[in-house]
Amino acid sequence: MEYSSPTSLLLCPPIDLIQNVEKDAGSDSSSFVFDSTHHRNQASIPRQFVWPASERSGASNELQAPVVDLDGFFRGDRASTELAAELVRSACTDHGFFQVVNHGVSPSLVADALATAEEFFKLPLVHKLRACRKPRSMWGYTGAHSDRFSSKLPWKETLSFANDGMASQSVIPDYLIANLGTEFHRMGKVYERYCKAMEDLSLSIMELIGISLGVDRSHFREFFSDGSSIMRCNNYPQCQEPELTLGTGPHCDPTSITILLQQGDVDGLEVFTGGGWRLVRPMSGAFVVNIGDTFMALSNGRYKSCLHRAVVNRIRERRSLAFFLCPREDRVVRPPGCLVEQGEARKYPDFTWAELFDFTQTQYRADTRTLQTFAQWLLSSNTSSSRRLCSG
Numbered sequence: 001m002e003y004s005s006p007t008s009l010l011l012c013p014p015i016d017l018i019q020n021v022e023k024d025a026g027s028d029s030s031s032f033v034f035d036s037t038h039h040r041n042q043a044s045i046p047r048q049f050v051w052p053a054s055e056r057s058g059a060s061n062e063l064q065a066p067v068v069d070l071d072g073f074f075r076g077d078r079a080s081t082e083l084a085a086e087l088v089r090s091a092c093t094d095h096g097f098f099q100v101v102n103h104g105v106s107p108s109l110v111a112d113a114l115a116t117a118e119e120f121f122k123l124p125l126v127h128k129l130r131a132c133r134k135p136r137s138m139w140g141y142t143g144a145h146s147d148r149f150s151s152k153l154p155w156k157e158t159l160s161f162a163n164d165g166m167a168s169q170s171v172i173p174d175y176l177i178a179n180l181g182t183e184f185h186r187m188g189k190v191y192e193r194y195c196k197a198m199e200d201l202s203l204s205i206m207e208l209i210g211i212s213l214g215v216d217r218s219h220f221r222e223f224f225s226d227g228s229s230i231m232r233c234n235n236y237p238q239c240q241e242p243e244l245t246l247g248t249g250p251h252c253d254p255t256s257i258t259i260l261l262q263q264g265d266v267d268g269l270e271v272f273t274g275g276g277w278r279l280v281r282p283m284s285g286a287f288v289v290n291i292g293d294t295f296m297a298l299s300n301g302r303y304k305s306c307l308h309r310a311v312v313n314r315i316r317e318r319r320s321l322a323f324f325l326c327p328r329e330d331r332v333v334r335p336p337g338c339l340v341e342q343g344e345a346r347k348y349p350d351f352t353w354a355e356l357f358d359f360t361q362t363q364y365r366a367d368t369r370t371l372q373t374f375a376q377w378l379l380s381s382n383t384s385s386s387r388r389l390c391s392g
């Protein structure tokens with residue numbers, strides 16, 4: 001079966017890609033270090049943090065997000081599993097987002113992970129900078145990504161770890177000890193346990209997603225079982241002009257699914273659905289699950305990559321923990337045959353996670369159009385593009 005370019009790709013001129021890169025060149029001499037304690041006490045925010053009005057229009061109201069109870073699915077109860085799969089199918093077809101409860105992750109681990117993030121972000125800036133992210137790496141601390149971008153800076157600090165599962169026992173504690181000191185061993189152990197819990201949960205969710213798509217239930221679980229995921233702690237400090245900036249700009253996660261934990265009592269996450277932005281209030285005991293670009297491609301566009309953003313506020317700082325499930329770097333992202341029906345066109349070319357990841361780190365700042373721009377870039381820059389377009 002041949003690939004047919006969606007019209008939207010044809011309408012997207014290459015110049016868009018160039019603009020995105022030029023604006024965000026990390027070598028800009030005006031780049032500075034984000035010191036939230038200093039910056040939030042100034043009369044106004046630095047201009048680099050001001051986002052265009054079109055990207056920060058306010059949320060209309062709260063979204064009653066679908067809540068999927070995983071208890072029956074874990075017990076192997078057929079009727080509950082079908083009900084859960086139906087909820088997942090309708091949410092993912094609609095906007096690519098749902099919440100899960102009775103997920104089996106211990107509340108004390110969740111509390112520990114959030115408290116540990118608070119402990120880290122409260123450290124003096126000079127201490128946090130000892131673990132600062134190296135160019136093109138997913139490990140370490142960043143303030144407002146000001147080392148990479150020079151405009152539309154996000155009002156946040158992040159601490160990230162690349163997580164490639166069981167093969168990498170102790171890498172997180174080792175990383176923190178090497179960069180911050182031996183007293184960070186406990187912090188590393190908490191994140192290690194949290195990552196393991198997220199890995200297990202994300203593979204179970206992949207099984208449920210497989211059921212919901214009518215694909216063999218082990219298909220996606222196996223596809224991701226040796227994945228190379230990313231864990232990120234986000235800290236959004238209070239902001240004196242929250243209506244001018246964003247904590248995380250509008251985007252679709254380039255990854256496969258994201259399991260997001262919102263700190264208990266501070267709003268911030270918004271999802272774009274039904275033509276407008278809607279607030280997703282933190283729900284006690286629940287995780288938010290987003291479909292990302294890689295899964296959208298893997299389902300041949302059946303499930304939507306969720307468009308979302310995080311806003312900030314004047315009064316309370318906010319934290320969230322995001323676990324991004326990704327395939328092994330060299331795995332080819334191609335929908336299973338049963339998701340490409342007779343006569344149906346492939347919506348996206350084959351690619352590997354390493355290719356899409358590199359694209360987001362070296363060529364294009366992830367935003368609302370990452371997947372379509374990436375697909376267009378692959379097809380225009382690669383001589384073997386016809387190989388990527390067969391259903392295989």
Ligand SMILES: C=C1C[C@]23C[C@H]1CC[C@H]2[C@]1(C)CCC[C@@](C)(C(=O)O)[C@H]1[C@@H]3C(=O)O
Nearest residue numbers: 154230248249251253254255324357360366
């Ligand atoms: C592959 C990735 C790129 C980002 C980190 C991981 C997963 C999510 C992506 C991101 C969070 C999407 C929004 C924009 C971004 C720059 C951010 O604000 O953090 C993205 C990440 C990144 O490139 O660091």
Ligand SMILES: O=C(O)CCC(=O)C(=O)O
Nearest residue numbers: 234248268269310320322
């Ligand atoms: O903090 C949030 O609520 C959202 C964060 C997010 O979208 C991300 O890190 O990709």
Ligand SMILES: [Fe+2]
Nearest residue numbers: 251252253308
């Ligand atoms: Fe996101």
